[in-house]
Amino acid sequence: MEPLLRVTAPTLDVVAALLAAEGPAWGLQLIKVIGRPSGTVYPILERLERQGWIDSSWDDDAERSGPRRRLYEFTADGRQAAAELIDARRAADAAAARPAPRPSSRPVTS
Numbered sequence: 001m002e003p004l005l006r007v008t009a010p011t012l013d014v015v016a017a018l019l020a021a022e023g024p025a026w027g028l029q030l031i032k033v034i035g036r037p038s039g040t041v042y043p044i045l046e047r048l049e050r051q052g053w054i055d056s057s058w059d060d061d062a063e064r065s066g067p068r069r070r071l072y073e074f075t076a077d078g079r080q081a082a083a084e085l086i087d088a089r090r091a092a093d094a095a096a097a098r099p100a101p102r103p104s105s106r107p108v109t110s
Contacts, residue, residue, distance in 0.1 A: 004051065012086070013036060014045065015048075019074070021073075024072060024073040026069035027070060054073060055074075056071060
């Protein structure tokens, strides 16, 4: 598995949605959940798969009408790395949201 070199907000959205999914998720499902366009979501899924974070397979539900779905789910290492990535981002967001310390009104002495 390769590390992600570019982690954008849409990438974080896709990773978080896949983590939250109960079982494999398909592209259109992820698009609806995160509200990003297909031209953003599918390239991210392809990159995650190419780098070994997720695996994909075709849905084989013969009773379901409509086109076949491509299902995506994390590899074991990918799930762990994704959880760490999301945790690190939440910690960074929390740190950024904390108010900066107020400057002291005392004069500076040397």
